Amino acid sequence: MRLLGFYWGISGVIAFLLYAVLRLGPRILDLSDYTLSPLHWLLMVGFVLWMAWAEGYKGFHRGFSPRVVARARYLRSGSHPVLSLLAPLFCMGYIHSTRKRKIVSIVLTSAIVGLVMLLRITPQPWRGIIDAGVVTGLTIGTGSLVYFWFQVESGSWNHPIPLDLPGSDKQEDPGTSETLNRSEQP
Numbered sequence: 001m002r003l004l005g006f007y008w009g010i011s012g013v014i015a016f017l018l019y020a021v022l023r024l025g026p027r028i029l030d031l032s033d034y035t036l037s038p039l040h041w042l043l044m045v046g047f048v049l050w051m052a053w054a055e056g057y058k059g060f061h062r063g064f065s066p067r068v069v070a071r072a073r074y075l076r077s078g079s080h081p082v083l084s085l086l087a088p089l090f091c092m093g094y095i096h097s098t099r100k101r102k103i104v105s106i107v108l109t110s111a112i113v114g115l116v117m118l119l120r121i122t123p124q125p126w127r128g129i130i131d132a133g134v135v136t137g138l139t140i141g142t143g144s145l146v147y148f149w150f151q152v153e154s155g156s157w158n159h160p161i162p163l164d165l166p167g168s169d170k171q172e173d174p175g176t177s178e179t180l181n182r183s184e185q186p
Helices: 002-033 037-074 081-087 087-091 098-118 124-155
Strands: none
Touching: 002 037, 002 081, 002 087, 002 124, 037 087, 037 124, 081 087, 098 124
16 A cells, blocks of 8 residues: 555646646647737747746745655555545645645645636637646646656655644655654554
8 A cells, every 4th residue: 555655646646737738738739820929929938937937946846746755755654545545635735734734735726726717718829828838837847746756766865855744844754854753643
């Protein structure tokens, strides 16, 4: 169950991100039906670069992706079987996490869903321009998850990431500078 939780957690989150990329991709291709002005091109390049940095690097690579992998490592080190079955939700911080982590996860998800709903009524080419930025960020985020996953598999993982487990704000990924107290497991 431990390995199932580890692999299911990371691959489930990757599948979730790739699903979003595949759903948004055709909307970007719809831009070929429009003649883009220099302003459109400038805004698209600027927004794609900004999303690569803000969403891809700052959001995913520096925060979300290492935390997902660290929480998956926690499952691998031995946890409750129910957490392994719900591994993607656990890895994203929706279950068995601190109150703050749950709130952050829910607020971010709600904001993303709200923005997606607003984008549905946004006309082309603006919708395609925004989707190009979002797909860029999600693609970098997926690559970041794979990067950290390979670090774990190769034995070079060394990131002191807070696990945000209930009961202690000081818990970090097992195998880094601090280890979990086994009595604090679920």
